[in-house]
Amino acid sequence: MAQRRSTRAKAxxxxxxxxxxxxxxxxxxxxxxxxxxxxxxxxxxSQSGKFWALRDVDFRVETxxxxxxxxxxxxxxxxxxxxxxxxxxxxxxxxxxxxxxxxLLQLGxxxxxxxxxxxxxxxxxxxxxxPHKEMVRRVPAILEFAGLGEFADAEVxxxxxxxxxRLGFSVATSVEPDVLLLDEVLSTGDAAFIEKSRGRITExxxxxxxxxxxxxxxxxxxxxxxxxxxxxxxxIVADGPAKRVIAAYKKKMAKRATTASRPDLAARRGS
Amino acid sequence: MSTHSTELTVGRPRRGTIGTIFExxxxxxxxxxxxxxxxxxxxxxxxxxxxxGNVWWFLDPALQLFxxxxxxxxxxxxxxxxxxxxxxxxxxxxxxxxxxLASATTSVRGREQVMRQIAFPHIVLPASSVxxxxxxxxxxxxxxxxxxxxxxxxxxxxxLAVLPVAAVQFLxxxxxxxxxSAVAVFFRDVSNFIPHxxxxxFYLSPALFPLEKLQALGDQYPWFGFFVTINPFTWLFSGYxxxxxxxxxxxxxxxxxxxxxxxxxxxxxxxxxxxVSPLFVKVL
Numbered sequence: 064m065a066q067r068r069s070t071r072a073k074a075x076x077x078x079x080x081x082x083x084x085x086x087x088x089x090x091x092x093x094x095x096x097x098x099x100x101x102x103x104x105x106x107x108x109s110q111s112g113k114f115w116a117l118r119d120v121d122f123r124v125e126t127x128x129x130x131x132x133x134x135x136x137x138x139x140x141x142x143x144x145x146x147x148x149x150x151x152x153x154x155x156x157x158x159x160x161x162x163x164x165x166x167l168l169q170l171g172x173x174x175x176x177x178x179x180x181x182x183x184x185x186x187x188x189x190x191x192x193x194p195h196k197e198m199v200r201r202v203p204a205i206l207e208f209a210g211l212g213e214f215a216d217a218e219v220x221x222x223x224x225x226x227x228x229r230l231g232f233s234v235a236t237s238v239e240p241d242v243l244l245l246d247e248v249l250s251t252g253d254a255a256f257i258e259k260s261r262g263r264i265t266e267x268x269x270x271x272x273x274x275x276x277x278x279x280x281x282x283x284x285x286x287x288x289x290x291x292x293x294x295x296x297x298x299i300v301a302d303g304p305a306k307r308v309i310a311a312y313k314k315k316m317a318k319r320a321t322t323a324s325r326p327d328l329a330a331r332r333g334s
Numbered sequence: 335m336s337t338h339s340t341e342l343t344v345g346r347p348r349r350g351t352i353g354t355i356f357e358x359x360x361x362x363x364x365x366x367x368x369x370x371x372x373x374x375x376x377x378x379x380x381x382x383x384x385x386x387g388n389v390w391w392f393l394d395p396a397l398q399l400f401x402x403x404x405x406x407x408x409x410x411x412x413x414x415x416x417x418x419x420x421x422x423x424x425x426x427x428x429x430x431x432x433x434x435l436a437s438a439t440t441s442v443r444g445r446e447q448v449m450r451q452i453a454f455p456h457i458v459l460p461a462s463s464v465x466x467x468x469x470x471x472x473x474x475x476x477x478x479x480x481x482x483x484x485x486x487x488x489x490x491x492x493x494l495a496v497l498p499v500a501a502v503q504f505l506x507x508x509x510x511x512x513x514x515s516a517v518a519v520f521f522r523d524v525s526n527f528i529p530h531x532x533x534x535x536f537y538l539s540p541a542l543f544p545l546e547k548l549q550a551l552g553d554q555y556p557w558f559g560f561f562v563t564i565n566p567f568t569w570l571f572s573g574y575x576x577x578x579x580x581x582x583x584x585x586x587x588x589x590x591x592x593x594x595x596x597x598x599x600x601x602x603x604x605x606x607x608x609x610v611s612p613l614f615v616k617v618l
């Protein structure tokens with residue numbers, strides 16, 4: 064029995080596997096003050112101006128798992144999502160993601176303001192690498208879902224930010240992914256659209272082999288996901304069933320909040 | 335379950351030099367439609383938001399030609415028959431080159447947003463800048479052609495040789511734009527320097543005066559003579575002028591050497607671009 068399972072595992076590799084992964088930023092290359100500030104605050108920078116956004120990450124997602132990635136700001140959550148999406152290449156270690164990927168990071172990336180909804184849909188489809196014919200076939204459904212009405216023929220620059228996000232969401236979720244990467248996009252547009260987009264995401268989650276969900280909304284993460292990992296300072300500090308990891312994380316954060324509001328306690332802890 | 339793909343989509347192992355180049359070129363071929371969309375968008379956005387819109391495509395080169403005509407013919411009183419055609423056959427190709435370089439400095443940098451959100455082969459960005467810049471020259475051929483109304487006796491079948499000469503220029507535009515688009519990500523100062531660098535380069539090329547003048551200078555200062563020889567625009571401008579102005583055959587051997595030399599330069603630029611492109615998202 065055990066043998067049979069292992070041969071099966073060999074035949075179908077896990078959808079996501081990170082091995083000894085590290086992502087390093089070289090701050091001498093980037094003059095952005097914002098990043099530097101973040102770094103100076105948590106002391107992950109070395110003398111040379113290098114900074115590890117992720118370090119020694121070993122992480123494997125099996126078929127059927129949905130993983131919530133939690134942790135404080137600047138812990139490396141978004142970096143991890145970008146690595147999984149193939150946007151960032153690891154500095155050390157290995158990333159392997161198998162199957163079609165859909166990323167719901169920020170919406171509306173790649174739009175050309177001078178083009179209309181249909182043309183932009185095709186443009187973003189090309190950025191995503193979806194075959195043209197398939198994209199042409201999907202256009203009506205995408206426009207329908209975005210609910211743009213007569214604005215579908217107008218240039219995107221004339222759109223409200225809500226309309227733009229709706230179109231972005233429709234395009235991004237039009238692929239049927241094997242691996243779904245989500246970064247808190249559930250709050251798009253008005254109440255009616257939020258309802259509709261929740262439905263679409265639930266549908267996609269049902270069909271995907273693996274889901275990675277970055278969020279600060281711990282309650283919905285506990286409800287949606289089967290497993291959670293907690294990142295801190297670029298490393299995985301907790302990994303396990305979603306409900307347990309999230310409960311422990313909540314407790315930790317609550318404790319931290321009280322320590323932070325009581326400087327006398329913080330001083331004692333430091334000494 | 336059988337519909338699911340288990341093909342490796344992220345994390346393909348890094349290849350060697352030749353593999354890297356091949357992979358980049360293959361991705362360009364695969365994403366040719368994206369290159370086309372981006373090219374058209376760049377061309378269209380140039381005419382957008384101005385009163386005259388697309389008329390600028392013709393007006394811009396015509397006005398520039400007029401400015402240099404004033405400078406050379408009226409102020410410096412340089413005697414040259416069919417001066418407008420003489421100047422136009424160098425200035426208009428140069429305008430194409432300088433426009434290509436200007437758009438190279440923003441072609442990667444300006445797409446920061448989409449690069450952060452979607453994984454795609456970044457090489458499509460400079461590639462589309464190269465193609466979009468061709469529009470500059472294509473439209474400039476209209477005012478250039480109109481000059482033959484002033485000098486009808488200068489028009490010979492050799493004028494068609496302008497196309498192969500332009501092809502050689504195109505071949506050289508490719509590596510220069512690819513390299514520059516990557517450099518501009520790391521050093522924003524590049525876009526400040528480019529206009530000045532271009533201007534110097536322009537004056538050191540036989541654009542406003544005949545090649546003989548530069549060569550005379552080269553005889554005096556050997557290092558300058560060397561520069562004149564290795565400057566591709568010495569030979570490109572001569573080629574354009576042979577075809578359009580003198581009505582004679584361009585020096586095919588020189589153009590052939592220039593074309594061949596562009597191949598290693600292009601392969602090198604594609605390789606270097608691919609090697610530094612993982613840094614783009616981190617730096618931008």
